[in-house]
Amino acid sequence: MPEKQYNHQEIEEKWQARWSADPELYKPASDKTKPKYYVLEMLPYPSGTLHVGHLRNYAIGDALARYKWMRGFNVLHPMGWDAFGLPAENAAIKNNRHPREWTLANIEAMKRQHNRMGFSYDWDLEVSTCEPEYYRWNQWFFLRMLERRIAYRKKALVNWCPECATVLANEQVVDGCCWRHETTPVEQRELEQWFLRITDYADELLNDIDKLEGGWPERVLTMQRNWIGRSEGAEVDFGVEGSDEKIRVFTTRIDTIFGATCVILAPAHPLVQKLIAPEMQSQVKGMIDAQARKDLAEVEKEGIFTGRFATNPFSGERVPIWIGNFVLMGYGTGAIMAVPAHDERDFEFCTRYGIPIRPVIRPVDGGLADASTMGEAYAEDGIVENSDEFSKLTSEDARARMTAKAQRENFGEKAITFRIKDWGVSRQRYWGTPIPVIHCPACGVVPVPDDQLPVVLPLNIDITGKGKSPLEGVPEFVNVTCPKCGGQARRETDTMDTFVDSSWYFYRYCDPRNDSAPFDSRRIAYWFPIDQYIGGVEHAILHLIYSRFWTKVMRDIGIIKNDEPVKRLFTQGMVIKDGAKMSKNKGNVVSADDMIERFGADTGRVFELFAAPPEKDLEWIDAGAEGCQRFLGRVYRFVTRNIDRASGPSGERTEADRRVLRKLHQTIRKVTDDFESRWHFNTSIAAVMELVNELYASEDDLSSSVAADVCEKLVLLLGPFAPYMAEELWQEMGRTGPVFRQPWPVFDEELAREEGAEVVLQVNGKLRSRIIVPFGTAREELETLALSDDKMQPFLQGKQIVKIIVVPDRLVNVVVKG
Numbered sequence: 001m002p003e004k005q006y007n008h009q010e011i012e013e014k015w016q017a018r019w020s021a022d023p024e025l026y027k028p029a030s031d032k033t034k035p036k037y038y039v040l041e042m043l044p045y046p047s048g049t050l051h052v053g054h055l056r057n058y059a060i061g062d063a064l065a066r067y068k069w070m071r072g073f074n075v076l077h078p079m080g081w082d083a084f085g086l087p088a089e090n091a092a093i094k095n096n097r098h099p100r101e102w103t104l105a106n107i108e109a110m111k112r113q114h115n116r117m118g119f120s121y122d123w124d125l126e127v128s129t130c131e132p133e134y135y136r137w138n139q140w141f142f143l144r145m146l147e148r149r150i151a152y153r154k155k156a157l158v159n160w161c162p163e164c165a166t167v168l169a170n171e172q173v174v175d176g177c178c179w180r181h182e183t184t185p186v187e188q189r190e191l192e193q194w195f196l197r198i199t200d201y202a203d204e205l206l207n208d209i210d211k212l213e214g215g216w217p218e219r220v221l222t223m224q225r226n227w228i229g230r231s232e233g234a235e236v237d238f239g240v241e242g243s244d245e246k247i248r249v250f251t252t253r254i255d256t257i258f259g260a261t262c263v264i265l266a267p268a269h270p271l272v273q274k275l276i277a278p279e280m281q282s283q284v285k286g287m288i289d290a291q292a293r294k295d296l297a298e299v300e301k302e303g304i305f306t307g308r309f310a311t312n313p314f315s316g317e318r319v320p321i322w323i324g325n326f327v328l329m330g331y332g333t334g335a336i337m338a339v340p341a342h343d344e345r346d347f348e349f350c351t352r353y354g355i356p357i358r359p360v361i362r363p364v365d366g367g368l369a370d371a372s373t374m375g376e377a378y379a380e381d382g383i384v385e386n387s388d389e390f391s392k393l394t395s396e397d398a399r400a401r402m403t404a405k406a407q408r409e410n411f412g413e414k415a416i417t418f419r420i421k422d423w424g425v426s427r428q429r430y431w432g433t434p435i436p437v438i439h440c441p442a443c444g445v446v447p448v449p450d451d452q453l454p455v456v457l458p459l460n461i462d463i464t465g466k467g468k469s470p471l472e473g474v475p476e477f478v479n480v481t482c483p484k485c486g487g488q489a490r491r492e493t494d495t496m497d498t499f500v501d502s503s504w505y506f507y508r509y510c511d512p513r514n515d516s517a518p519f520d521s522r523r524i525a526y527w528f529p530i531d532q533y534i535g536g537v538e539h540a541i542l543h544l545i546y547s548r549f550w551t552k553v554m555r556d557i558g559i560i561k562n563d564e565p566v567k568r569l570f571t572q573g574m575v576i577k578d579g580a581k582m583s584k585n586k587g588n589v590v591s592a593d594d595m596i597e598r599f600g601a602d603t604g605r606v607f608e609l610f611a612a613p614p615e616k617d618l619e620w621i622d623a624g625a626e627g628c629q630r631f632l633g634r635v636y637r638f639v640t641r642n643i644d645r646a647s648g649p650s651g652e653r654t655e656a657d658r659r660v661l662r663k664l665h666q667t668i669r670k671v672t673d674d675f676e677s678r679w680h681f682n683t684s685i686a687a688v689m690e691l692v693n694e695l696y697a698s699e700d701d702l703s704s705s706v707a708a709d710v711c712e713k714l715v716l717l718l719g720p721f722a723p724y725m726a727e728e729l730w731q732e733m734g735r736t737g738p739v740f741r742q743p744w745p746v747f748d749e750e751l752a753r754e755e756g757a758e759v760v761l762q763v764n765g766k767l768r769s770r771i772i773v774p775f776g777t778a779r780e781e782l783e784t785l786a787l788s789d790d791k792m793q794p795f796l797q798g799k800q801i802v803k804i805i806v807v808p809d810r811l812v813n814v815v816v817k818g
């Protein structure tokens, strides 16, 4: 009979059909006394089709989910769709296809691909953020935030992409250009916007980062700390000469205030328009736009002198008021005092414009630090000089006393400022969650009552991609009666930033069909926090800060108890091909469908886990995938031809039996350790490959019982990596029940132990030889072996042996002289 060959297509299609027909397969147990494990991969944007670069995230999560099931955990492993957003709208403009239709078709296509890969999702828990049953809870949360004044409205300068015709978050501005249109410079516009007061949570978001230590990558935590960017200091009012206006500056170095030689305003500072002459308008406007376009770290410092002067509240000194392109409206107060002697950035600016430099700090053990002669600012703390009654104080003391004085005399106060800004959530776009408020000429902003949720996004719409919000063109949506006074009113036409959708979706998975609350809090108490979250490092700040913020707000609303959503975070490396990240533009995309057709889902998964440690970038190489396919073929042939071997009486174990069992149990230990620690699945799979090599080498000498035992364990070990083949072989062995519900193979230390100990042989402490001996070999015998060892002879001849040191199973050191 010819040998059975591995036919991935036949096997995978057969099992896919069975798995799809069983909606209960990956359902978590209702028994909540079991230990739980919530493993989650970041939900994808339904762009249409998956390529092998997308698969890695899921292959890692799926291996982990299956392993945890085998270890007896109650596993929650859901999947859903981040289904709102610009691309659907842009596709609608380009192809004249409704965003909903386009999105649903993409979801269907991607779901088919997920299934074809054999990922273990409980699709009953599927969440799609563009469905009213989901986004009504975005609206519900928004109303709760409105009640708590976390959601508020303000006029603000916003980044505007003329191409997208919408507002961009600061995070969506890359090098001054739109994140989707890399060559379109962002402009500034002033609009009424909805904001969420994330700054109210800035301190807690920062402090709680400590709780994530150990479970989150250090690099992500550092990025979050920097993003939040807390600094402590003071705000001080400078008077404006010839006016009642005050300029409030924020400084972390009030101790240097006697060295302030000018005040610099952000170009967008509200006072600017009052101070400048009309002919300076266009110059300032140019600076505002340029500011948005450039990365401030790299921009050359430029200024405009307003012609006006301010008064230092401490010294009474008159200093010029400038406008500077490196001062931002969103940070601190949008105004600074420049102390060129003690701040590098101010030094650069003032040197360029010939503004005086006045040192007021000296190092503890030196003279006054004069920046003009040093050629750079002295930015350290020291002893304060030339500062009236504060002279001779340390910087620290001076800061405390000066702040106290400012407070006492009512021209300043202690202040903490954050780099993080309130989250602008308004979008002048169609394909998003409608913001549930109504604008009434009599009552102002009126929240939509809870019992009128959801505010459904109208489907009958004309999307042109031009101008303001597309919803403004839908009269039946816009024209409403005011819920308060019953008069004619206008519905809000902005929709929410899609980062709102992804800020809490993983809670909804626990109770996705609930139509009376976002979820049942008891379910959250069981499943949260997420035990393992897996996704790209590009989400280190936005998504992962917003969802931490949302969790804290939900806690304060009283519907959850956890402070943090995610216990452990893993960020996988990218998949690259021909040296670059896979992208349509570069033409180096390997589609999931092509890969499955050619190699099979199992091979694709094994290759993606084998070719690199999961946190490192991985190069997709066809030849590498072919190697993994050959490996799976070897496993398949070995198991199928050995399961039928007559299981005769198992007499004495042969030498080959012992060798194979040793290798098997060493492999079990290795794979188990990798799952429990660093997830170096590349070395796990390499170990299984070695085991298979050993099986081929020893096949003819294996006794039947050992062959059967090894086949079983081998299949179980491969279950998390190649689930289709594992299932097929499991069935071939006459076993029932899915592989991922079987107990994980148990490591037997006795069987894994090497039969001999490696003993190093030394002369006067220098390594001269090594021998393998049975464990527990007696001292006397070790001495004899050492003294008669060939490689030891040249170092012993003609010498007098002083003593012999023996450490059983480890070493023999012969001490000689002469």
Ligand SMILES: [Zn+2]
Residues within 6 Å of the ligand: 161, 162, 163, 164, 165, 178, 179, 180, 181, 184
């Ligand atoms: Zn754009």
Ligand SMILES: [Zn+2]
Residues within 6 Å of the ligand: 440, 441, 442, 443, 444, 446, 482, 483, 484, 485, 486, 487, 489
């Ligand atoms: Zn009204």
